[in-house]
Amino acid sequence: MNVVILSTYQQFGGAAVATGRLHRALQKHGVQTTLLVGTSARQERHQPAPDVTFLANNFLAEQTAFGRFVAERLYFLPFERDPSVRFHFSPAVFGTGLNFHPAIQQADVIHLHWTSFGFLSLSGLRSLFDLGKPVVWTLHDQWAFTGGCHYTGGCDHFLTHCHHCPYLKKPGDNDLSARRFDRKQWAYANAPLHLVHPSRWLADQAERSTLLGGFPHQVIHNTLDQQVFTPHATPDTTVPRLLFGSANVTDSRKGFSFFAEALTLLHQQFPDLKPEILVFGKGRSYLFNELPYPIRQLGILTHEDDIVAAYNAATAMVVPSLEDNLPNTIVEALSCGTPVVGFRTGGIPEMIDHQQNGYLAAVGSAQELADGLAFILTHPEPGLLRQQARRSAEGRFSEVHIARQHIELYQSLLSEN
Secondary structure, three states: OEEEEEEOOOOOOHHHHHHHHHHHHHHHOOOEEEEEEOOOHHHHOOOOOOOEEEOOOOHHHHHHHHHHHHHHHHHHOOOEOOHHHOOOEOOOOOOOOOOOOHHHHHOOEEEEOOOOOOOOOHHHHHHHHOOOOOEEEEOOOOHHHOOOEOOOOOOOHHHOOOOOOOOEOOOOOOOHHHHHHHHHHHHHOOOOEEEEEOOHHHHHHHHHOOOOOOOOEEEOOOOOOOOOOOOOOOOOOOOOEEEEEEEEOOOHHHOHHHHHHHHHHHHHHOOOOOOEEEEEEEOOOHHHHHOOOOEEEEEOOOOHHHHHHHHHHOOEEEEOOOOOOOOHHHHHHHHOOOOEEEEOOOOHHHOOOEOOOEEEEOOOOHHHHHHHHHHHHOOOOHHHHHHHHHHHHHHHHOHHHHHHHHHHHHHHHHHHO
């Protein structure tokens, strides 16, 4: 069995990280996989992985890939509501052709992941579908079944037909989202497509959508190497630490402002608690200077050893995302035995067992988030919380379990084909 896995990036963003982990898990279990990445390692400022095939493998190809990314952004520029939504909507007008790439030609199964930002256009997707090979598509956000946004922000137009898009400067009946929605209908027509969702929440959304409701769907969680992401020595409980991490700390969807407000409430209501705040990721929030506790910025962590050390140093991971699918940070934290406090949104309730391996707060409630922080920091048996966190991760995200589910899916599709 030969599977080609497609991803815009190798390491940049949670979808790329999850894709690479699946690729390596499948290889460990005897599947011949090729991870075909749309950019180059140099563009991502990461060391190239030896088992990754980069489409942009020379200077000219790098410039071409960057040109497609720029063209996508420039195309959307006249339509965007304001700069804050610039990267939240992808029209998928520009992309590369892959039909004659050796990895595509040799593949028995094509496995799509996150392919926006100039990697695959809707025309490019249609051409892959027209090859007639089984196509698995793991969704990492809502883009595949909307008129262009990656997260809807509560808009439900995708259930019927996108229009009056809140991300656009001039929303209307025939706005950009409506036109790209029509284009997706054309691209998906008669596609040999099977949808995989890391969370039940995302599956429910896609199954109800007009664009993807007629295709088969399956829930398979993300995975990671739990021999690497594993508990180390018990952390120093004399200095409790709360960890927040995101690819972009300033992304409003990741909810740092609610975490900051919750810390203020925690300080007022539990003055004896004196946690240290650890933050990793790109960017610096203006709220850092207003926190009532000392904060240590860890920057962008690229090496797994550093990431694992951060989780093991933390008393709790805090994930106050307002919308999310199946955050890697929670998978990683639980695998390291670190309980997680988060909002009850998206796929997060499928990961956190309330008051067992963490705490679930109502979406947008800084007070409930503070209650969750206090629950972890004052728990009489912190060791039990950590054991339950690790046990829950072993049951849900192990490489053996997730790889087996994918292999069974591939085999069934090839048998049908």
